[in-house]
Each structure stands twice: as C-alpha cells, then as structure tokens.
Amino acid sequence: MHPVSLDSFTNKYKALVEKRLSEAVGSLETPENLAKAMLYSLEAGGKRIRPLLVFAVIDAFGKNPQNGVDAAAAIEMVHTYSLIHDDLPSMDDDDLRRGKPTNHKVFGEATAILAGDALLTLSFNLLAEIPEESASAHVKLALIKGLSAAAGAHGMVGGQAADMEGEKKKLTLEQLEYIHINKTGKLLEYSILAGAEIAGATAEQKEILSKFAYHIGLAFQIRDDILDLEGSEEEIGKPVGSDTANEKSTYPALLGLAGAKEALDYHLRSAKESLDKSGLEVGLLGQITDLIGLRNH
Amino acid sequence: MHPVSLDSFTNKYKALVEKRLSEAVGSLETPENLAKAMLYSLEAGGKRIRPLLVFAVIDAFGKNPQNGVDAAAAIEMVHTYSLIHDDLPSMDDDDLRRGKPTNHKVFGEATAILAGDALLTLSFNLLAEIPEESASAHVKLALIKGLSAAAGAHGMVGGQAADMEGEKKKLTLEQLEYIHINKTGKLLEYSILAGAEIAGATAEQKEILSKFAYHIGLAFQIRDDILDLEGSEEEIGKPVGSDTANEKSTYPALLGLAGAKEALDYHLRSAKESLDKSGLEVGLLGQITDLIGLRNH
Numbered sequence: 001m002h003p004v005s006l007d008s009f010t011n012k013y014k015a016l017v018e019k020r021l022s023e024a025v026g027s028l029e030t031p032e033n034l035a036k037a038m039l040y041s042l043e044a045g046g047k048r049i050r051p052l053l054v055f056a057v058i059d060a061f062g063k064n065p066q067n068g069v070d071a072a073a074a075i076e077m078v079h080t081y082s083l084i085h086d087d088l089p090s091m092d093d094d095d096l097r098r099g100k101p102t103n104h105k106v107f108g109e110a111t112a113i114l115a116g117d118a119l120l121t122l123s124f125n126l127l128a129e130i131p132e133e134s135a136s137a138h139v140k141l142a143l144i145k146g147l148s149a150a151a152g153a154h155g156m157v158g159g160q161a162a163d164m165e166g167e168k169k170k171l172t173l174e175q176l177e178y179i180h181i182n183k184t185g186k187l188l189e190y191s192i193l194a195g196a197e198i199a200g201a202t203a204e205q206k207e208i209l210s211k212f213a214y215h216i217g218l219a220f221q222i223r224d225d226i227l228d229l230e231g232s233e234e235e236i237g238k239p240v241g242s243d244t245a246n247e248k249s250t251y252p253a254l255l256g257l258a259g260a261k262e263a264l265d266y267h268l269r270s271a272k273e274s275l276d277k278s279g280l281e282v283g284l285l286g287q288i289t290d291l292i293g294l295r296n297h
Numbered sequence: 298m299h300p301v302s303l304d305s306f307t308n309k310y311k312a313l314v315e316k317r318l319s320e321a322v323g324s325l326e327t328p329e330n331l332a333k334a335m336l337y338s339l340e341a342g343g344k345r346i347r348p349l350l351v352f353a354v355i356d357a358f359g360k361n362p363q364n365g366v367d368a369a370a371a372i373e374m375v376h377t378y379s380l381i382h383d384d385l386p387s388m389d390d391d392d393l394r395r396g397k398p399t400n401h402k403v404f405g406e407a408t409a410i411l412a413g414d415a416l417l418t419l420s421f422n423l424l425a426e427i428p429e430e431s432a433s434a435h436v437k438l439a440l441i442k443g444l445s446a447a448a449g450a451h452g453m454v455g456g457q458a459a460d461m462e463g464e465k466k467k468l469t470l471e472q473l474e475y476i477h478i479n480k481t482g483k484l485l486e487y488s489i490l491a492g493a494e495i496a497g498a499t500a501e502q503k504e505i506l507s508k509f510a511y512h513i514g515l516a517f518q519i520r521d522d523i524l525d526l527e528g529s530e531e532e533i534g535k536p537v538g539s540d541t542a543n544e545k546s547t548y549p550a551l552l553g554l555a556g557a558k559e560a561l562d563y564h565l566r567s568a569k570e571s572l573d574k575s576g577l578e579v580g581l582l583g584q585i586t587d588l589i590g591l592r593n594h
Contacts, residue, residue: 113388125446128438140438153327157418158326
C-alpha cells in the first residue's frame with residue numbers, strides 16, 4: 001500500500017512543475033516583454049491538473065514522479081498557449097481568465113499571439129531535452145509524437161476550430177463530444193499516456209489508461225458546463241452564465257441539468273472502473289477523479 | 298565532380314517537398330475549413346529556399362537529398378505559419394502575400410491563427426516520424442531540438458517580437474541585425490544545419506556551414522530591403538516602398554542604398570569563402586548563394 005494524501009502530493013509536485021516552468025522561460029535569451037507575457041500566463045495559477053496527472057500516473061507504476069517534470073511542464077505550456085490564443089478578440093474574446101485580465105488585455109494582441117507561439121515551440125524543446133536518465137531517446141520521440149498529435153489539427157487545435165464553427169449553432173450530442181474530445185480531451189489523455197510512457201507501461205496498460213482518460217476528459221467538460229450554470233463568479237474567475245448568454249451548446253442545454261449530472265456520474269464511475277482494472281497503485285488517480293467530479297472552479 | 302544544374306535540382310525537389318506538404322495536411326482528420334486554410338498558405342508558392350537548402354546541403358555531402366524531405370517540409374511549415382501570423386491585423390496587417398490575399402483575408406482571423414498553430418505543431422510531428430532509414434533516433438532528436446530553438450522565443454518568434462517593438466523607432470545597425478538574425482536568419486541557418494545533421498556532418502563541418510548560413514541569412518535580408526526600394530510590385534507580390542511608408546529601419550535607411558549594396562556584396566563573398574573552406578561538393582550551394590544575391594522577388 002502507498003497511502004499518500006493528494007494534498008501533500010499536489011503541493012510537492014505543483015511546486016516542482018511551477019519551478020520548471022519559470023526556469024525554462026527565465027533561461028531564454030529573448031525580448032523582455034515577450035518573456036514577461038509568457039510568464040504572466042504560466043504563473044497565473046490554475047489547478048495544474050495535467051501535470052498532476054503525469055506525476056500521479058508515474059507514481060501509480062511505483063516509479064519516481066520527478067522523471068515526469070519536463071513532460072508535465074511541456075504539457076502545461078501547451079495548455080497555457082491554447083488559453084492565450086482562445087481568449088483573443090478574434091476567438092472567444094475573453095477579458096478575464098482565472099480572475100485576472102487575459103494576456104492580450106495586458107500585453108496587446110501581437111505579443112499575446114507571439115507568447116502563445118513561443119510556449120508551443122518551447123514545449124517541444126523541453127521534451128527533446130529530457131535528461132537520458134529520465135527518458136530514453138525512444139521514449140522522448142514517443143512523447144514528441146504524442147504531443148504533436150494531441151495538440152494539433154487532429155487534436156486540440158481541430159477541436160477549437162470545430163468549436164468556433166459550431167458557435168451559435170445547435171449541435172448534436174455527437175458534435176458536442178467531438179469538440180470536447182479534441183479540444184480538451186486529447187491533451188488530458190496525453191498527460192496520462194505521457195506518464196505511462198515515462199513509467200514504461202505495456203501496450204495493454206496504456207489501453208486501459210486511455211479509457212480512463214476518455215471518461216475523465218468528458219467528466220471534466222460536463223462539470224465545466226454545469227459550473228457555468230451553478231458556480232459563482234468568484235470561484236470560477238470568470239462571469240457565470242456566459243455559455244447561455246453566448247447561446248453555446250452545452251451538456252445541460254442538450255440533456256437538461258439532471259441529465260448532465262447523470263452523464264457526469266456515468267463517466268466518473270466508468271473512469272474508476274478502468275482504474276480498478278489496471279492493477280496499478282491508483283489511490284491518487286482515484287482522488288484526482290473525485291476532484292474532477294466535485295471541483296467548484 | 299557533380300555538375301547538376303540548379304534548375305533541374307530545384308524542379309525535382311520542389312515538387313517532392315510540395316507533394317509531402319500536401320500529403321501531410323491531407324492525411325489529417327480535422328475540420329475541413331482548418332485543413333483548407335493550412336493548405337492555402339502552404340500551396341501559395343514561394344521560392345522554397347529553405348527546403349532547397351536542406352536538399353542542397355545533403356547533396357553537398359554526396360548523400361541522397363530525399364532523406365531530407367520530412368525535415369524540408371517541417372521547415373516550410375514553420376516558415377508558412379510565421380508568415381500567416383506575421384500578416385495578422387494585430388501584427389503587420391498585410392492584405393497581400395505573394396500576390397494573393399493573406400490567410401486571414403480569406404479565412405478570417407480566428408482560422409488563420411489556428412492554421413498557424415496547427416502547422417507549427419505538425420512540423421514537430423513530421424520530424425518525430427521520419428523513417429529510421431532516413432534518420433536515427435539520435436538525429437531526429439537533434440533535428441527537433443534545433444527546430445524548437447531556431448523557431449522559438451530565442452529565435453524566430455523573439456525576432457518578430459523585437460521587430461514589433463522596434464517599429465517606428467530608429468534602430469542602430471546592431472539592433473537591426475539582432476532582429477534579422479533571429480527573425481529570418483535562425484530558420485535559414487537551421488535549414489542548412491538540418492541538412493548537415495541528416496548527412497552526418499562533423500562538428501567542424503557544421504561550424505563552417507553555420508558561418509555560411511550567417512552570411513546568406515543577412516544577404517537575404519539586405520536584398521529584401523533593397524527590393525522594397527527597387528523592385529516592382531508585380532515581381533515581389535506586395536506594394537513597393539512599404540518599408541519607407543511604415544518608417545521601418547532598413548539597411549538602405551541606415552547605410553544608404555550604395556552602402557547596403559556593399560554590405561550585400563560583403564556577405565555574399567563571405568558566404569562563398571565559407572563554402573570554399575568546407576571541402577564539400579558545393580556547386581549547388583554556390584548557385585543558391587548567387588540566386589539570393591540576384592533575386593528580384
């Protein structure tokens with residue numbers, strides 16, 4: 001048994017990845033304003049759920065989570081760049097993110113676009129430069145292939161494009177799931193598979209973890225949609241009800257609030273069933289699953 | 298001896314890289330509009346000078362240039378994404394590129410931003426997926442490190458950020474060279490070093506080729522500035538004199554037209570001297586150097 005509390009694990013590894021993020025940008029020779037813009041969004045806080053998944057998966061294999069710090073930082077960079085670009089006036093046009101002015105509100109649109117571009121580019125540098133003792137050349141290439149697939153046109157960017165096209169249209173549940181699976185699900189799944197890759201998982205273990213990832217990815221999004229209806233602006237850091245105001249297709253809009261909550265329960269339950277089948281030390285992953293289901297921001 | 302004409306070499310390998318670019322985007326499962334936007338700019342033509350440098354360097358080592366097709370395509374994707382983002386209204390706000398409407402004029406700003414993001418992401422996928430017979434895992438990782446360094450915050454993106462900050466300011470020659478070395482020079486240099494990496498160059502050969510790259514990079518930019526004064530709109534595909542209208546610091550503005558032409562000659566001569574020292578079959582590289590010095594678009 002391996003009774004680590006999620007709180008102490010989170011504190012330790014959140015600090016580790018945040019240090020790595022600041023160091024990676026701090027060591028760049030680059031115009032000061034660009035570095036500031038990159039750090040502004042990286043240091044805006046957030047749950048660091050993707051890095052935590054990397055670390056917790058490695059831990060579930062009984063390996064040292066520290067081996068995942070570069071991959072965790074790379075994923076958080078990609079996530080952060082996607083928020084900066086999504087918030088731009090020509091995209092979602094958001095003024096607030098996590099209770100603070102969005103990147104382009106502080107640094108201007110041009111610098112925000114470039115800060116996003118630079119974070120995406122830097123993420124691949126981090127993966128390619130992982131020290132040999134943490135990942136072999138073979139593992140590093142697998143991590144790079146995986147990130148470029150999860151983050152690109154048939155992953156996160158494709159999901160965002162479909163989301164933009166779908167705005168103000170009434171979507172079917174299938175179209176809505178396509179958007180979420182790509183826009184947020186693939187990078188969450190990648191976080192889990194990156195941890196598995198670093199820990200030396202078998203193909204069978206990766207497949208089980210992939211299913212786990214699918215279910216927590218959708219649970220995460222459904223919870224997001226419910227929060228937009230039920231949360232408080234103070235807790236979620238942006239105006240409540242913006243989906244309804246923007247006539248956005250959401251789970252509650254398609255399934256009703258009760259139906260959305262049922263779907264959330266289904267995916268949380270299925271995620272836990274996958275964990276049970278894995279034969280790994282899944283205590284932390286189970287707690288993260290609960291966190292996703294219950295989070296209020 | 299190895300008397301290939303640059304024309305027949307160019308025709309052959311331009312076709313090869315253009316086919317690879319179309320295939321790579323064509324095989325993505327992604328929203329149709331996003332794929333169209335990516336292809337629109339990839340297929341807008343252009344000299345493909347960076348891919349040609351990759352192929353010509355491999356050829357100079359007596360190796361098969363075809364081994365460079367994925368690296369060449371990856372570099373052209375990065376170059377293309379940078380043009381799409383640089384043309385955006387919040388950046389250079391250009392309506393025309395190579396005589397055609399810019400990406401955001403056709404597809405809108407949001408899709409243009411996403412198409413750029415997707416091309417950058419895809420470029421790393423191409424490098425990570427190079428077949429083993431063309432590049433070992435070690436070479437692939439070196440290519441990925443090099444691209445992420447050349448294209449990111451202490452390379453191309455940093456140069457663009459410095460360029461935006463320097464707009465409408467009077468720059469020193471040193472500041473102007475910082476911008477050009479980063480904004481255009483580093484990706485040109487990377488094209489040459491990627492070819493060298495694939496061909497199995499020694500550290501010493503890479504150093505000589507780096508110097509060659511430095512000089513043709515600056516020659517390229519000085520020629521660009523001169524063309525903005527002396528070229529015709531029909532030939533360069535965008536309005537002539539836009540630098541002067543935008544009060545942009547350029548080589549002719551800092552050195553006078555005659556001084557700029559002298560600097561161009563100096564860098565072309567120095568580039569050729571590096572080639573002479575390399576001991577390689579540099580016929581094609583010499584012809585490309587002439588082309589950069591004489592090009593009228």
